[in-house]
Amino acid sequence: MDLWTHPRLTAAVASQDWAVLLRTYRRLTGISQTKLGGLVGLVQPDVSDIERGRRRVTSVEVRQRIVSGLGIPPALLATVGERAVPPPVTGLALTGIAPDADLLARVTNAVGGAERVDTATLDWLDRLLAEHRRAEDVIGSRPLTDVMRQQLRTVVDLHSGARGELADRVVRLAAEHAQFLAWMAQDQADSAAALAWYDRAHVWALEAGDAGMAATTLSMKAHMAWSGGLGTRCVRLAEAARWSVPGTSLGVRGMAAQMEARGHALNGDADESHRLLDEAQTLIGQAAERPEDEPPWMYFYDETWFALQRGMAEMHLGSWSVAIGHLTGGLAALPDDYRRDKAWYRACLAHAAAGAGEAEQALTVALQAVPDAAAVGRPHAWNELHTTAAALLRHRAPEGRHLVAALKAHD
Known part of the structure; x- marks a missing residue:
């Protein structure tokens, strides 16, 4: 598969979002910040600052080094040159919904x-x-x-x-x-x-x-940070959900604890991640004993959901076999009509299997996810399947080519 067909990379090039581009490129290729810096003529701290949004890429020279060093196809760059880069969105003057x-x-x-x-x-x-x-x-x-x-x-x-x-x-x-x-x-x-x-x-x-909703919005902003690969921001928002809004229910507190755990997992801190996951699991067990105390939007928060979240945390820690166990168990208990969630967690399971070197399992699970990912799981599940295909190809597994063909058939 051509690396530059990955949706996240093409979107990053189109918007000239260099932070997302560098993070996604490293994730797909498995290289370090130091090695990527060698490709584009930057030292590791500069790469880190760009990825975390602490430094903006404004120099034409630096942009060209990134373009040349990473081999961004001219065809992608040509489409960027035909339109102005949109201005940054501020406040509530937004588009979409x-x-x-x-x-x-x-x-x-x-x-x-x-x-x-x-x-x-x-x-x-x-x-x-x-x-x-x-x-x-x-x-x-x-x-x-x-x-x-x-x-x-x-x-x-x-x-x-x-x-x-x-x-x-x-x-x-x-x-x-x-x-x-x-x-x-x-x-x-x-x-x-x-x-x-x-x-x-x-x-x-x-x-x-409403303490429960106030804390939940902070937890969900932590989830957004996690989705963007920002582990420290995820941790801090989840911490705020725990200490800034007292009086929340056990389930809401458990959600904040598991979000903080996922942020630590993203940062590679296994000990702190596991400690918080254990705490969250205790809270969810207690919450299950008194469901009437939970706010209505927490209806999904149960052991099945938590097992899936734990599986994603283990993926970040590189504990592929452990992740496979949690994701497999959670998927088995997830209702069949939850098409979007099934697509997402199957894509995660396929990625974990690829990481564990189980190429055949990765392909089997990924192919199960493709129809729903194409229909109701874009962009998240769809992107994760592309990431799985890249991982398989990186390990020279022929299953990678089969998954690429299946994805192209549904594009």
Whole structure:
């Protein structure tokens, strides 16, 4: 497989995101920062600073050294030259599924012209949100995005007609909708929109006095950092979810602990990662004894889910066989209609098998994941399958070519 057909690399070239480009290139090729620096004429600390966002690549000379040293194809660069690089996104002036100008004004100021609201209306909206969350597990986020945006408009319009405790409950419900929209934006790889919605959800949660949601938004921002390969940021956000919002449930605390563990795993700190994973496992066991104490959005947090998270942490630590055990067990217990999650964790399992040198197993599992990854698992599961193919080819396993052919057939 041509390395430069990988979706993350092509996207990084198109946006001239040098940090993502260097991190992804190293992940796919398995080389160190020192070796990559030798290819592009940079010392290891400079490579590290670029990857972590501490240093921006602004010099034409440095860009050219990266292009030449890594062998970026001219065809990819030609498409970049035909359009201006988009300006950095700041604040809430975002695209995708982020708030548009009208919605932003309304959700920020919580104004509208609704009739007086009552408990029965809010109970119905609570149930409707819960049903949409479960539907998203099955069909993915894209079919629900517009629906949830309109539903949030409805909730915000209720605020002007609410009084006392009902007004607080409307704000809490708005926070839950914003958090769900953030998750769907993240699922669609729209990071800027996801951060905007998480920030809005966090502020509303604090306004409503909802400690569980306030902590959850920090944990989910930690998850975003983990997805971007930023281990230290993941750790710090997860720590904030634990100590800055007291009074959360056992499950919410367990989620923060496992997110912190995954950040340490990303940084290669096995001892701290395992300590926090053990702590999270204890918390999830205790939470399972009193499910009524958990907030409604924590419905998925159970031993099956935790086993899958633990498997991903072990992948970062290079404990491939241990990861395979956790991922296999978790997948066996995951409901069959969770197509998107099945695709993602199968892709992770295929990657772990490739890392363990089990090429045949890697191909078998990857081929099981391909249809759902193509249909409801883009971009995350799809990218992970490309990473698996690269790992197989790096080890000169013929199964890599078979997986590449299967991926091309679904492109």
